Amino acid sequence: MIKIENVSKVYKNGTRALDRINLEVQDEEFVYIVGSTGSGKSTLIKILDGEEVPSSGKAIVNGVDVGSLRFSKVPIYRRNVGVVFQDYRLLPRKTVFENVAYALEVVDTPKQVLRQRVREVLKLVDISDKSNAFPDELSGGQQQRVAIARAIANRPKILIADEPTGNLDPRKSDEIISLFEKINAEEHTTILIVTHDVGIVRHHPKRVIMIESGNVAADLPKGAKI
Amino acid sequence: MFRRFFHHIKEGFYGFGRHIGMALSSASAVMITLILIGLFIVLTLNLYAMTSSIEDSITLSALVKDETSLTEEELQSQIEAISGVDYVEYHTKDEEFDYYLDTYNDPDLRSFYETYRDDNPFKNAFIVYARSGEDIQTIKTALEAIDDIDEVYDGGDNTYTLVEILDNVRIAGGTLVAALCILAIYLIYNTIKITIASRSDEIWIMRNVGAKNGYVRAPFLVEGIIIGFIGAIIPMLVIVLGYIYLYSTSGGSLFGAFSLIYPYPFIFYVALTLLGIGVVVGFFGSYISVFKYLRLRR
Ligand SMILES: Nc1ncnc2c1ncn2[C@@H]1O[C@H](COP(=O)(O)OP(=O)(O)OP(=O)(O)O)[C@@H](O)[C@H]1O
Numbered sequence: 001m002i003k004i005e006n007v008s009k010v011y012k013n014g015t016r017a018l019d020r021i022n023l024e025v026q027d028e029e030f031v032y033i034v035g036s037t038g039s040g041k042s043t044l045i046k047i048l049d050g051e052e053v054p055s056s057g058k059a060i061v062n063g064v065d066v067g068s069l070r071f072s073k074v075p076i077y078r079r080n081v082g083v084v085f086q087d088y089r090l091l092p093r094k095t096v097f098e099n100v101a102y103a104l105e106v107v108d109t110p111k112q113v114l115r116q117r118v119r120e121v122l123k124l125v126d127i128s129d130k131s132n133a134f135p136d137e138l139s140g141g142q143q144q145r146v147a148i149a150r151a152i153a154n155r156p157k158i159l160i161a162d163e164p165t166g167n168l169d170p171r172k173s174d175e176i177i178s179l180f181e182k183i184n185a186e187e188h189t190t191i192l193i194v195t196h197d198v199g200i201v202r203h204h205p206k207r208v209i210m211i212e213s214g215n216v217a218a219d220l221p222k223g224a225k226i
Numbered sequence: 227m228f229r230r231f232f233h234h235i236k237e238g239f240y241g242f243g244r245h246i247g248m249a250l251s252s253a254s255a256v257m258i259t260l261i262l263i264g265l266f267i268v269l270t271l272n273l274y275a276m277t278s279s280i281e282d283s284i285t286l287s288a289l290v291k292d293e294t295s296l297t298e299e300e301l302q303s304q305i306e307a308i309s310g311v312d313y314v315e316y317h318t319k320d321e322e323f324d325y326y327l328d329t330y331n332d333p334d335l336r337s338f339y340e341t342y343r344d345d346n347p348f349k350n351a352f353i354v355y356a357r358s359g360e361d362i363q364t365i366k367t368a369l370e371a372i373d374d375i376d377e378v379y380d381g382g383d384n385t386y387t388l389v390e391i392l393d394n395v396r397i398a399g400g401t402l403v404a405a406l407c408i409l410a411i412y413l414i415y416n417t418i419k420i421t422i423a424s425r426s427d428e429i430w431i432m433r434n435v436g437a438k439n440g441y442v443r444a445p446f447l448v449e450g451i452i453i454g455f456i457g458a459i460i461p462m463l464v465i466v467l468g469y470i471y472l473y474s475t476s477g478g479s480l481f482g483a484f485s486l487i488y489p490y491p492f493i494f495y496v497a498l499t500l501l502g503i504g505v506v507v508g509f510f511g512s513y514i515s516v517f518k519y520l521r522l523r524r
């Protein structure tokens with residue numbers, strides 16, 4: 001469970017990105033986070049994956065107070081949180097298989113388990129046929145699938161995506177959101193998707209959290225009118 | 227465990243290979259540094275060995291005034307109290323006279339001088355053994371300050387000169403070596419900095435999926451150590467083979483006078499020292515880089 005309690009974030013330059021925000025997301029929920037540019041969505045994500053520390057308030061994820069984690073404990077915590085971005089950030093000199101395997105290698109996954117799991121997630125994101133291709137041989141949508149496979153390879157409890165469809169056309173975007181739904185159902189992963197795309201929110205209705213000026217402006221349950 | 231160990235080694239070599247030009251130039255800086263350090267070590271240790279025999283016997287003679295208020299024992303303990311004095315021998319004027327006579331082998335001359343014994347021009351003397359050459363000057367001054375001491379003689383300028391040369395070699399060599407070490411560290415630091423920059427994608431992903439901080443850092447430290455290690459190989463060979471060659475062609479002594487330290491195992495210890503310095507320099511250079519440029523933010 002994610003519990004954001006009165007979290008404020010003031011950056012070093014004085015920008016107040018989050019202003020006493022409160023939020024709760026249950027396990028296995030699927031949530032959109034929307035809001036205009038500069039409203040604090042990415043900042044919220046950075047606090048959730050331990051990259052930024054709240055200036056005040058608490059972010060508690062699966063019982064862990066993320067802000068007070070010691071520096072050396074952050075990596076282990078982060079294995080519970082997969083993050084995907086608008087740019088896919090694949091390693092250009094590694095194949096699809098190797099890119100996903102890399103994420104497991106660097107957390108010391110035994111070789112046998114690793115191969116098995118890579119095949120499994122590549123199948124899950126439906127890109128098995130491109131296993132040996134290099135990223136520049138793939139379309140944007142395919143690259144994003146690989147990035148998602150990499151993010152879930154280590155079985156995180158929570159998968160966060162910051163505008164995952166930002167570079168994709170509507171049809172591809174639709175497929176990617178369907179993929180998140182599948183992961184949500186099959187891997188029991190909590191999903192948080194930051195998006196500007198009203199289309200996908202309409203096509204795949206879920207709970208929508210609207211953020212404005214660093215606070216929750218609206219929290220609409222699944223099926224509510226936007 | 228082992229897999230991770232080999233992973234870091236492999237990645238370290240990978241980094242080395244990626245910027246082979248940079249890496250090799252850092253390694254050559256290490257190489258030059260280590261060759262000079264090796265020469266310096268061999269030179270100073272040999273100089274030490276040469277001078278230590280001289281230094282061991284660095285003595286002063288303190289001549290005692292004929293009319294003295296102190297007893298021999300009182301005077302002796304006063305001299306022994308001077309710092310840097312190793313031990314003291316007392317020679318009576320008769321003994322001194324005998325020593326002097328002993329320098330003449332010719333019996334005629336001996337009997338000629340023997341006639342002077344009743345009118346002995348020598349004085350009772352303390353032979354003062356200094357602990358090291360560096361102490362001679364201060365001991366001499368201290369001896370001269372004692373009322374009952376008439377005159378003080380030392381071994382002459384030669385001992386001073388040797389001690390001084392040794393000091394200068396040590397200071398100049400030490401400074402040079404320190405400067406070269408810093409240069410080598412700097413070059414390694416730069417090499418690793420570039421490796422880090424070129425691998426920022428991988429670093430980002432590792433952090434993103436939760437690789438431990440040590441895991442992210444290790445390949446860069448390994449790369450630094452590899453550079454230091456590779457840089458040490460040639461200097462080790464040069465020093466070992468060079469010294470063995472010098473020793474065998476010179477027959478173990480230079481200019482027939484200065485004996486060289488026997489090469490086994492001496493020169494192997496020097497080589498191991500060089501390897502150690504290479505590895506430490508490599509580690510240190512990469513360490514600074516890793517902690518400066520691999521800003522592991524949270
Ligand atoms: N590292 C930073 N240092 C200083 N200010 C920052 C930093 N990151 C973000 N900000 C500021 O904090 C505010 C919130 O930024 P944030 O990136 O969270 O917005 P966002 O909702 O993700 O916007 P967008 O939809 O454009 O991605 C903005 O005013 C931004 O300029």
Ligand SMILES: [Mg+2]
Nearest residue numbers: 041042043162
């Ligand atoms: Mg953003």
